[in-house]
Amino acid sequence: MAPASDRVEQLSASQRLLLALRDARTKLELVERTKTEPIAIIGMGCRFPGGAHDPESFWQLLRDGVDAVKEVPKERWDIDSYYDPDPDTPGKMYTRSGGFLQHIDEFDPQFFGMSPREAVSLDPQQRLLLEVS
Numbered sequence: 001m002a003p004a005s006d007r008v009e010q011l012s013a014s015q016r017l018l019l020a021l022r023d024a025r026t027k028l029e030l031v032e033r034t035k036t037e038p039i040a041i042i043g044m045g046c047r048f049p050g051g052a053h054d055p056e057s058f059w060q061l062l063r064d065g066v067d068a069v070k071e072v073p074k075e076r077w078d079i080d081s082y083y084d085p086d087p088d089t090p091g092k093m094y095t096r097s098g099g100f101l102q103h104i105d106e107f108d109p110q111f112f113g114m115s116p117r118e119a120v121s122l123d124p125q126q127r128l129l130l131e132v133s
Contacts, residue, residue, distance in 0.1 A: 045132030049099030069097050076100065107131070 011019070044055050050068025052058035061068065072079040084092035107127045109119030119127075
């Protein structure tokens, strides 16, 4: 039996056109099916400044127009030691405010199967990703 490429070459132009149309239709149907295929959201995790720790509190924060930007919390660092209003001052920041997450220090490394030593070296963004996913 001849290879598929040889068989296609032996077909008439109209037969090749029909094969190409059938292939295009199959691909188009697949694309259309993926656009309308239902999805299920089974959970959502979030942590945002302003105390938004679940979808309801996040929506309330947005709905009410809450400004979640606050002065640097005292437990984070001493803002007076690092602040200078001149943005060109080396080693200093020129803002006293930011969007801060609450309870950022309450990461539970054992829950994720990691040692306390490993947790200390973990990037804070990786901890957040673990917590909300």
